[in-house]
Amino acid sequence: MRWVGRFLPRRREMSPTAAGEHTLPQVRRHVFTVPVEPGAVRMARREAEAKLAEFGIAPKSLLSDAALLVVGELVANVLRHAADRSPTAxxxxxxxxxxxxxxxADRDPRIPDVEGAAVGAGLRTVAELTAWFGGTLTVEPDWAGPGKDVLARFLIPDADAR
Known part of the structure; x- marks a missing residue:
């Protein structure tokens, strides 16, 4: 391998097979902000529904319906529990x-317990839905300041099971 400059190796040509072995799967992401006010749940569900379809999750499928229910529950929780500290989500x-x-994500630094007996009905529903799809529900402090990120992860079933 020849060095270009002082530190960088010269780029080697790779065979198509070798290059394909290191191809990362495509990740598609969309983030949007909703005001924490009446209508926020409907607005969030509508935009999430459009993006799910755009990203290949079949509309009206079990996964799509579960994901939209999760969006609704999590945004409703911001309205119920964080509206005084977070004007947007x-x-x-x-x-x-x-x-x-x-x-x-919201700006309320209080982290709810998502595994204890004191979990509210909304978070319990979200946890059950994610578990049904082999996923998890986690809450993490926001790295950029006060607040938290609630993350619901679903494993995407094979296309036949969507």
């Missing part, structure tokens, strides 16, 4: 590597 829809991730 960020909703993310990510599809890639055999997973669908629905994320909702």
């Amino acid at each position: 960020d909703v993310g829809v990510t599809v890639g590597a055999g997973q669908l991730v629905i994320g909702v």
